[in-house]
Amino acid sequence: IVDVFTAANSVTSRRPRRRSGTPSQLRWRVESLSGRPVHTASGQVIGVDGPIGARSSADAVVIPGPFVGDIERFFARLDTVEPLLAALRRQHERGTLLASYCTGSFILAEAGLLDGRVATTHWAKGRTFAMRYPAVDLRVAEILTEQNRIVCSGAVTTSLNLALRLVEKFAGADVAAETGKLMLIDSNRVSQAPYASRARDTQHSDALVARAQSMMEKSLQQGFSLARLARDLSVSERTLNRRFKLAVGEAPLQYLQALRVDVAKRLIETTRLKLDAVSGRVGYNDLSTFRRLFKRETGLSPREYQRRFVRRAPAA
Template sequence: MAPRPNIIRIGMLVYPGCLRSGAVMPFDVFHIANTLSGLRVAANRVHFDTCWLSARKEKTLTVGGLSFHPQPADLEALDALMLPGIDHQGPYDLSPLLLGLGPEQEMLRRYAQTGKPIISSCSSTCLVAEAGLLDGRRATTSWWLAAYFRKRFPAVTLDAEQLVVEDGNHVSSGGVTSYLDLALWLVGRFGGDALRQSTAKVLAMDANRSSQAPYIAAAMIQDEGHAVIERARRWLNQRLDRTWNMAELAAHCHTSPRTLLRRFQDAAGMSPTQYAQQLRVERAKALLESTKLSLEDITGRCGYEDVSTFSKVFKRWARITPREYRARFGLRQ
């Protein structure tokens, strides 16, 4: 008699205002993994048993017209608990939404006592942090939430460029579709890397994505309402192809160079020079995406004299070279 496959129980915590795709699509990843695992020798098979859970008493939870019928929450029986992201319009819409998710925070605290993985994607890392479970730990979230997250959760070490961050029994991921990367992470954790890779191939996914850096648009992640930073950004954007000095920028912002440095560090986590580099890389990204200009022309329009220096700066911020970026995101022939 063939041995039974190893059963892995994955719970998805659904709640009011959660992202529907994040609550549903990971289950398709596990379904594909189950199919592929069934082709392996019996001793190596795993089976992912998935279910929706709720921290609330209602038997049916409707989110954006989609109805979920959660099972009773047997937390001890789970091997991992996943969270879909929170649907929101902008970073500061999240604060009142988090305050309304008290039952979910309490369930997370109870599940954390089991020592089993809590898997958060996108903005749901804010929910785990709000529950106090990420203090002193590393985490990531959607890159456009970086400034908000650092301000609201200063005790958490945020690595917003990373796509997936694992710290103890907490695993977090970046933008909305990274829940697929988290599902693949779980497939690899419990079924092995070969099953993870084969599942990714069926999904036509890159199983080795590790960074959000190529997707980051700097202007979207700055702390809202910081007048000095916004004033500096507008001035710098008009001079990306020119040289400038700190005294000129400070004078435009009606402050001293020392105060300007401090405010940039507090609000943006970098110096004005680093910020200007990031803006130049943003311009280069736009030109690489939307034009067929040569790399030499783009280098000049971004304020650099030679392609080699510019390419090093670009790769430092985007984690890929300009040519690789154009190949991935540029105009198609």
């Protein structure tokens, strides 16, 4: 983000001076709770300009996304950052714009700042976020959300899109556009959906649902019947539906449709199968039905997905 701000200042410095005589430059500070350098998950040490101050003022505050390998350990540690949560609440009350990317949205939500507001986060953490913060209007497919001076963005590389949005707000749309071109930032990304994977939905402790998911994966080409699946698992349809929603966050049929699209994405990426063959492999004999479902889940048609994500050897 600081690199984007630096580039924006470079763009601004090359522009004609304003009436005040000096071009408008972005200024920033990097702060930590203790005022000491921050040790990142990748082993880097980030120097800071000082501690987070209760009385300091800013036009905007950016909350970086912490690396979250163990979500329960992450939640257990949130009570240690209450001074940060209180500082964020005070800043927002003063009219400061708050911005976060990736898992930084968990910190904003923990501070109560996202209740009743739209937000996004990393697509793989969406279900966990929604269950912990039901009062938040989560739009997990979105790259950026904004409401009431709070801007959130998705997975970590969307921090570049977030930075451009801040440049646009504080330096102007033309400076943001030129900065984006200079740094090759794709400002046309509108959704995280093409990147999402169903692998995340096995991270729960319900053995019954895990068995149901395994049976679905092994029978993708067959027609789906909730009654047959419940019978094979020796439970009622009502019990299976309830347990599935609690563990995965959606009904079995919704999960199966998304799983089929996920498998189709992998087939498109890694094989030379034609689309009708891919469609048949995941249980859709009607290609038009498959295309509609694929676009609904990913925001892209199968052909568009193929053009964007199929790996090609670099030019010699």
